[in-house]
Amino acid sequence: SQTIHQWPATLVQPVGSPLSLECTVEGTSNPNLYWYRQAAGRGLQLLFYSVGIGQISSEVPQNLSASRPQDRQFILSSKKLLLSDSGFYLCAWSVLAGGAGELFFGEGSRLTVL
Amino acid sequence: QKEVEQDPGPLSVPEGAIVSLNCTYSNSAFQYFMWYRQYSRKGPELLMYTYSSGNKEDGRFTAQVDKSSKYISLFIRDSQPSDSATYLCAMSGTYKYIFGTGTRLKVLA
Numbered sequence: 001s002q003t004i005h006q007w008p009a010t011l012v013q014p015v016g017s018p019l020s021l022e023c024t025v026e027g028t029s030n031p032n033l034y035w036y037r038q039a040a041g042r043g044l045q046l047l048f049y050s051v052g053i054g055q056i057s058s059e060v061p062q063n064l065s066a067s068r069p070q071d072r073q074f075i076l077s078s079k080k081l082l083l084s085d086s087g088f089y090l091c092a093w094s095v096l097a098g099g100a101g102e103l104f105f106g107e108g109s110r111l112t113v114l
Numbered sequence: 115q116k117e118v119e120q121d122p123g124p125l126s127v128p129e130g131a132i133v134s135l136n137c138t139y140s141n142s143a144f145q146y147f148m149w150y151r152q153y154s155r156k157g158p159e160l161l162m163y164t165y166s167s168g169n170k171e172d173g174r175f176t177a178q179v180d181k182s183s184k185y186i187s188l189f190i191r192d193s194q195p196s197d198s199a200t201y202l203c204a205m206s207g208t209y210k211y212i213f214g215t216g217t218r219l220k221v222l223a
Contacts, residue, residue, distance in 0.1 A: 044158075
């Protein structure tokens with residue numbers, strides 16, 4: 001069966017520090033991968049999605065970036081964190097292209113920027 | 115106008131009640147509809163997935179889609195305290211999945 005892992009689960013970082021969140025999917029090949037951010041009282045905001053290795057689409061201009069160095073690995077990064085980057089970051093995957101299939105989430109990474 | 119509207123609640127019901135959760139949407143291109151359950155500080159868990167108008171049942175859960183009215187519902191029968199969570203509706207029709215803001219449900223023992 002397919003599983004998705006995210007780490008770290010919790011992170012407290014000072015303003016201006018770098019960030020690296022990792023996501024790995026097991027049990028499937030060539031998944032579509034997504035990074036979402038969930039802020040309190042707000043919906044899930046799509047940050048990045050990827051349909052293949054090295055293919056990244058950005059939805060929201062910001063100081064975050066994403067990379068997909070391997071088929072089932074998705075990384076969210078920042079060179080310098082802002083206070084506004086605090087939130088709950090969720091990695092997700094789907095099999096079918098074009099938003100046609102089920103979307104499955106990881107357990108999330110909670111980031112607090114102080 | 116938001117693409118998806120969902121009442122944030124909170125919704126409190128007694129154990130054993132039938133719960134009705136709803137979302138409306140504006141984009142007729144949406145073809146796929148999902149309901150997620152999210153416990154506090156956890157990732158959303160997919161409960162129901164459907165791509166056609168009508169009803170889909172899975173255990174105590176029934177998802178209902180009315181494309182003509184752009185309205186989807188999730189019914190929970192015989193609700194349990196363990197059903198206390200935030201429920202998110204989601205829909206897609208292009209590469210993007212669009213989510214409601216979630217409804218907080220509390221089932222009282």
